[in-house]
Structures are given as C-alpha cells and as structure tokens.
Amino acid sequence: MLSAGEADRLIRVERITNALEGTKLDVAYQPIFDLLDGRVLGVEALARFDLEPHRTPDRWFAEADDVGLGVELDMLAVHRATAPVGLIPSGSFLSLNVTPRALCSPLLLDALSTSEPHALVLEVAEVLALQRLSELQAALPLIRAMGIRFAIDAMQWDPEDSSKLLSLHPDFVKIEMGLCQNIHLDPTRQDDVRALVERAVAGAAVPIAVGLQARREIKTMLELGVSMGQGFFLALPGRLPLPDTTGAVRLLTR
Numbered sequence: 001m002l003s004a005g006e007a008d009r010l011i012r013v014e015r016i017t018n019a020l021e022g023t024k025l026d027v028a029y030q031p032i033f034d035l036l037d038g039r040v041l042g043v044e045a046l047a048r049f050d051l052e053p054h055r056t057p058d059r060w061f062a063e064a065d066d067v068g069l070g071v072e073l074d075m076l077a078v079h080r081a082t083a084p085v086g087l088i089p090s091g092s093f094l095s096l097n098v099t100p101r102a103l104c105s106p107l108l109l110d111a112l113s114t115s116e117p118h119a120l121v122l123e124v125a126e127v128l129a130l131q132r133l134s135e136l137q138a139a140l141p142l143i144r145a146m147g148i149r150f151a152i153d154a155m156q157w158d159p160e161d162s163s164k165l166l167s168l169h170p171d172f173v174k175i176e177m178g179l180c181q182n183i184h185l186d187p188t189r190q191d192d193v194r195a196l197v198e199r200a201v202a203g204a205a206v207p208i209a210v211g212l213q214a215r216r217e218i219k220t221m222l223e224l225g226v227s228m229g230q231g232f233f234l235a236l237p238g239r240l241p242l243p244d245t246t247g248a249v250r251l252l253t254r
Contacts, residue, residue, distance in 0.1 A: 009067065015053075016064045020076055024051045027081045028237035029088070031245070032095070032208060032230045035218055038250030041228060042093040042121065045081035046237050058125075065099055074102035078111045085115055087240035095121040095151065095172075100132035104139040109146065117147035121172060125153045129165055136168055154210070157192035166203045173200040175226065177211030184216040190224060197225045218253050 019025060025047060032042035047057040064073040081096055088094050094115075102108050103122055112120060122143065129136060129152055140150060151172035152165050156179060166173075175193060183189050197207045209221045212231030221229060234252060235245050 012063055013067045013069070016060075016067055016069045016073060018051060019049060019060060019064070020069070020072055025049055025073075025076055025080055027077070029240055029242060030230055030237040031089075031092075031235050031242055032228060033234055033249050033253075035209075035222055035227050035229050035253050038246045038248075038253060040089045040092050040242070040246065042095055043088045043240075043242065044095040044123075044230065045077075045097070047077045047081075047097070061099060065101060070099055071102050071105050071107060074098050074105075075107055075111050078102075078108065082112070082115050082120075084240045085119070088119070089242065093119050093121050093149070095123055097123045097125075097153065100124055100128050100136055103143065104132075104135050109142065112146070112148065121149045121151050123151040123153040123172075123174065126155045126161070126165060126176070129168070130161060133164055133168070140168060151208075152205075155196065157196040159195075162196060162199055166199060166205065169203060170200075170205045172208055172228075173205045174208045174210050180209045180211050180217060180221065180229075180231075181213055182217065184214075184220040190220065193221075193226070194224050201225065215252060222253075 028046045028048055029043045030046060031040045032044060033039065034041050049057060049060050061070065061073060064070045078096055085094055098108065103124060124136065143150060149171035150168065151174055152170045153174045154176045155165065155173050156176045175196065179189050179193055183193060200207050206228060207226045209226045209229035210231065212218055212229050213233045218229065234249050
C-alpha cells in the first residue's frame, strides 16, 4: 500500500504528464516597448495551461521541477514559443522564461539551435537564479557563445542579492512588478528602483519595468532611468502577429 507521500507524488506526476501531452500548453505574447517612442523592442512568450487545476504558470513549472519533469516541461514551452518566431516584429527580440535547470541542460541548446540566436533572450526569475547561482555561472558562457542574451526576471532591490545576480552579467534586468506598480506614490520604492537601475546600468544591463498599469508609473520610471517596459496598460498578451500599437503606445507614454 502506498504511503500518503507516495500517493501524492503519483498524482503530481500524472498532472505534469497530462500537461506534457496534447495541446494543454499554449503561448501568449506580450510586447516590450520603448517607453520614449512606443516602438516594440521585444516580445515575451508567456505559457498558458488549459487544464485542471487552474493556477498560475509558475506553479506548474515549480511542480514539474519538484517531480523531476521540469526540463521536459520547459522544453515543450520553448518549442511552442519559438515555433512562430518569424512572426515577431522585425528587429525585436523574443524573450523566453526558463528555469535554471533547463538553462543548464544541453537539451535547451538543441531546442534553440534552429532559431536565430541573436533574437533570443532567456529569462530566469530572481528567486530561482539565487538558488542555483554557481550552475548558471557555469552554463551562461555556452549560451552567450551562441549569441543568446540573458535576463534576470522579477528582480528586487537588495544590495547583497543584487550584487550576486549582477555578477552573472545579465543583458536585461526586469524590475519586479511590485516595485513598479503605483511607484509614483511611493518615494521609498522610487529610491529602491533608482539604486537597482544605477547598479544594473553600471554592469551594462538594461532595466525593464514590468506590470505597468498607469501613465504616472511610466512617467516615474522614465525619470528613474528606465526606458523599456511592458504591462496591461500598454498592451495585453495575445497571439502572433501582434497588432501595430506604436502610435497608441506613443500617446499613452506622453
């Protein structure tokens, strides 16, 4: 007879196995804009799961990692996200969210070998990057040798942790959503973002504001030295090809 823990693991493995089959994983794409002129500079691929239990994608990937199927789920997401890569706006990059385990896997290099590497950015969430810092340091030279760029996602301001993460020399730093939203109302968070931006720029990383929901947030971010951003206020995630929103975004950011 199975123990409660063994039974729970079998249920979780079955859930992830179902996610790996058929068409249960879809991808939406959200543009990343130049906040000064409204141009699309990049597009982030966002995994969407159409199966029970309904929960955020990060929880699906975390569970897959817990049961030893994290790389497999990451590879499926990468294949789905890069399939229509020719439809992203000309001159922009495609940003893919991956776990550290997947980034360190040779399977990822194989999965990306047919894509245009200079148009790809791999994002790793701050909390996961801190957990596997030394492995990322070892794997990133191979990624960069292919011409693929690297980003830290959901980055917060902590002097010690930020120094560790910036030692990875990311090309982009995506500022955590909680720091960005309503930042125009919070001088303390403005100071945190200013410090993070200064440290990032000193390391040649480009800061990106995430989750923007208001014109005042954009104005404040520009004042703090952040000229790239994304959020529902600017454009919702959608399917490729994305509509041309340059003119509308230019008006929103003025």
